[in-house]
Amino acid sequence: MSSKSTVLITGASTGIGATYAQRFAERGHDLVLVARNIEKLEANAAKLRQQAGINVDLLPADLTDETQLQAVETRLRDDASIGILVNNAGGNVGGTFVTQSVGDLTKLVTLNATSILRLSHAVAPRFAEKGEGSIINISSVLGLAPEWGTSVYSATKAFVLSISQALQAELGQSGVYVQAVLPAATRTDIWNFVAEDKRPPMMEVAEMVDAALVGFDRREGVTIPHLHEEAHWVAMEAARKALMQDTGHTSAASRYLAAN
Template sequence: MIAQSSKGIAVVTGASTGIGAVYADRVAKRGYDLILVARNEDRLRRLADQLANETGRTVEPFKADLGRKDDLARLETRLGDDAGIAMLVNNAGIGSVASIQQADVDEMETMIALNITALTRLTYAVAPAFVARGAGTIINISSVVGIAVEALNGVYSASKSYVLSFGHSLQKDLADKGVRIQTVLPGATATEFWDVAGYAAQKTSPATMSAADLVDAALAGLDLGELVTIPGLQDGEDWTRWEEGRRVLGPKFNHAKPSPRYQLEAASAT
């Protein structure tokens, strides 16, 4: 197969299966060469070979456990050294459905390292080159539980709230530099996430979206210029109103005195 000229290199983390594997397929078909990152080397190489054969793109498998500092550092160096990187899809992550009474705190720390620290450091690794060129795309995979925080494990929800907040900040800092930032909030999606999280039955629920539909909708949202894409939200105006309300609330925090509802003046007078 003779491939069209490359649009640059897209880096996809958590790429060996599920949402990441679909992203790899779709961005390759959009004309990007690939660096695919995952822990499972066998799956990773099979997918790399398949996509290279099907699309004619150059596909580099990069075995790494991004929860490990040494593996993460290797990938940061790889990304920082390559001027051809044009897109980063921060998809790698793990989840849990366990409550604070059931979950192991060391496992929660591992989740934070992958869902927050790795995503942040990889974003920092590519951003300087994107800003210097005035072009580049960063797609960060959050979750609807970043808003509906009571739905699953609290640390998982909080980690996805971080991704959403981080995306807002990146949009503020980088939008006028030519760098596109999109935050994607999947709902329940039929992937191995649920096996790892301990609730495999969710994969077959009527409310669970396929990974293909999720990624196709997310990329359509990117094409539309959406800063935040929530594929399962049927009325986009619901998000617009929610976000407008959040931004209206912000300036109302700036007061040097506590609210009268706390009745501090009355208490001090007695």
């Protein structure tokens, strides 16, 4: 058994989640892998056990199913060996807001946002009491781009960014680290519903995850692997904070006052 903390990773059967599993296994961490596809989980686990000599537990679960989501919450609450949570599971729905069904959109919100809220809430008290632990939340740069035509997906990713920053501000005082990772276009299965000739240039998954882990090791609150000019993010955060400082007035702005 590894002397390092166990890592629980959702959406661990393919893509970003499977690559996080590979990288944490290479670092000597035992794993708990969560996903719907048990066959792919078993194949990944067998490979990781052989290559890295670590323990891998499988927890098949559809995080949009209440009972199965509760099972993952229980594991996070009760398993004191788990010291890192990677909230990676997510998806998208083809079409536009007016053509997508409300059932599909509600399920998307449950997967992309509600599950991250609940799994983080399940583990945060234990982490805070212990004074250590890490939560990695996979958001997206589309969380910063509501105008790009993926309305509900972008909204869920904005939620992930916001709650990650809020939890880092709150839990960081207790020694807990929360990282939001904001990839841009990355070659994963989420693009399967988009025709090949309609897809943008993409970063390979391994490069994205490796960059995100550099940010993790540096304890960045927000990591944007595709962003080359860090000054753009710094300026955006400075502008946001300046805007908030300018909202503490008790009278309406002059542009909203009725003309005399």
